[in-house]
Amino acid sequence: MTHTYRIAAIPADGVGAEVVSAGRQVLDAVAAASAGRFSFDWTEFPWGSEYYAQHGQLMPSDGLEALTDFDAIYFGAVGWENVPDHVSLWGLRLNITQNFDQWANIRPVKFLPGVNSPLRAADDRELDWIVVRENSEGEYAGLGGRNLSGRGPGNEVAVQSSLFTDKGCERIIRFAFELARTRSVKKVSSVTKSNAQQYGMVLWDEVFARVAQEYPDVATESVLVDAMSAKFVLHPEELSVVVASNLNADILSDLGSALAGSLGLAASANLNPEGRFPSMFEPVHGSAPDIAGQGICNPIGAIASGALMLRHFGLEAEAHAVERAIESATGAGHLTRDLGGTASTEDVTHAIVEALEQELATQLAVVSA
Known part of the structure; x- marks a missing residue:
């Protein structure tokens, strides 16, 4: 019987759409090779800075409710010139992590073959x-305020409290x-x-x-x-x-x-370990407006975040296969420009999928033997 994982995809802004698309290709390849054991049911939400331009908010007021019943959230990157950074961060990403009590943030530091x-x-x-980040309070608790601006220029006071x-x-x-x-x-x-x-x-x-x-x-x-x-x-x-x-x-x-080697390699998992809310998986890099839409961004951070999601679901062998496929691709010289190469986003994604299929076929042969 096939187990279906319901995933909410939020590409958001800039290169977010490109790397989420790449990650989905890899995760769908993993599911396709599972011999029907599991599949992914994707629902994409058009939230982010473009949504803000149309509606005055980064996500709808019932957005959290819409996400509650998903097994996980797959996030791209948020931020664009039409929205101040603190508004875009608190309006979408931190809105999700704080309200879903995703208090454990895991960020592996990976040195990959072929990357200088x-x-x-x-x-x-x-x-x-691995860097383990407290993800619910500390310096990002959002406590404080700005006051006394009415006293004239130079008199305003801002207080930011850590919890x-x-x-x-x-x-x-x-x-x-x-x-x-x-x-x-x-x-x-x-x-x-x-x-x-x-x-x-x-x-x-x-x-x-x-x-x-x-x-x-x-x-x-x-x-x-x-x-x-x-x-x-x-x-x-x-x-x-x-x-x-x-x-x-x-x-x-x-x-x-x-x-x-690059922020483009960095994966992360925002976890609610108790399972009361869905956890969220995202690359660490930002929306990179300077290269967005050019097909040259590095998809590895998003793909490696997908591996963290697989591990969160208990699919350890599949997560390891994705990580091995990333290593095979970089070791073979499939590198985007941030890593000193010339490969496109699509080139790297294709190389990882190809290596992944070989890795999963080898795993299946070992199990069958």
């Missing part, structure tokens, strides 16, 4: 780590420890700036120390964010799972992807 890294340490060693709760810190830190137990290197690096931010991030440090006592099999370290930025560059071989607050993990994960 600016990091010399990547030349002679295998580097692979750290014991519960919020514990659940993401515990998530990181559980993830570390699944990896060959069982280590969690906690990142804060608690020497300067002496309330919320000291609470984080205290919760980390408390939770760590329950995981004696997992190595730990607590590192200030500036020192961790240096470690990403100078000693990346010491990293396995890095857990940090909303803002710090956002910045560090972008640094990791740049070290791996």
Whole structure:
């Protein structure tokens, strides 16, 4: 009997439409090779900056209700010149992640064969780590306001407050420890700036120390964010799972992807681990207006996000096959311009699908034998 996964696709803006289309091709190829075990039922929502131009909002007021019954959300990128960035982010992406309590954000840092890294340490060693980002509170809680503008130019005051709760810190830190137990290197690096931010991030440090006592099999370290930025560059071989607050993990994960070769490689999963709401999977890169519609954007971040979605559904072998296909494609020289190549979005997608079909056929032959 075929299991059908209902997926809400939100391409949104710019290159989002191109990379979501590429990811769908790969995921549909996975389903086609499953011998009827599962399929994907896609529903696409036309939300984003163009929708805003027509309706004055990034998504309709009942948009969250429309998404509730889907098994997952596959997101592209949001942002265009007709909408201020903070409006587009809070009007769509953060509207979904906050209201669906997608509190765990996973961002793997992948160094792929055939991709030149600016990091010399990547030349002679295998580097692979995961940034776990607290995704529901911290610096992106949205607390604060702007006041006193009526007093005239130069008198307005803006207050932006970070929110750290014991519960919020514990659940993401515990998530990181559980993830570390699944990896060959069982280590969690906690990142804060608690020497300067002496309330919320000291609470984080205290919760980390408390939770760590329950995981004696997992190595730990607590590192200030500036020192961790240096470690990403100078000693990346010491990293396995890095857990940090909303803002710090956002910045560090972008640094990791740049070290791996390009933000176009970066995948992410916004998870509601309890399953009360659908989780959302998206590439880390933005809408890239400068190259949108030219067919040259890098689809790997979106395709790798699709692999994270497969793993979320428990389709581990299929997720691994997609990741192996990405490695085969880049190793064979199928690289977009951001990686120093000349391949188009379609070229890379086709190469990954072709490698994927071979990978899945090999897996099937092994199982049959």
